[in-house]
Amino acid sequence: MTAYQISTGLAIYFVLWWLTLFLTLPFGVRSQHEDGVGAPGTDPGAPVLARMGRKLIWTTIISAMIFAIGMWAYYAGYLSIERLSKLMGMPF
Template identity: 75%
Template sequence: MAYTISTWFAIYFVLWWVTLFVTLPFGIRSQHETGGGTPGTDPGAPTISRMGRRLIWTTLLSAVIFALALAAYQAGYLSIERLSKLMGVPF
């Protein structure tokens, strides 16, 4: 099955968002943990979010995962026939 560039972009886009939500909680310190905070804000709010750094790490991590998945697909490990056979679903 041949995929177009738009299909690969859509797969990478979804993978990027999933990776972003996986990496968001790492390294965050809340206002409650640091002992500071602005009055009227939630104690669980992060003190420093560093979103730029998170976006860079998300892009790098999702690119590595995407490259590994693409290599596995090109090698034939991620074909529909193989995956349906592994799950016991007739194809």
């Protein structure tokens, strides 16, 4: 593997990790209004307990699985430029 392949793989994983993080952020969050607890002067929509550590771990696991499936599909030939351009109806 060349340095370009490694850096491209890391860049793709980084973008995938951020997308997965934003997808997992709303799960399991309860607002102060829903729990009926809250400090005076705070927004009632503020989370009571965000559990960011747990979300970061799940984000890493989910994005690693998606990345692994994508790499498998690429090396198996399912994600080649020729195949994708044919699916989109564009000449290659």
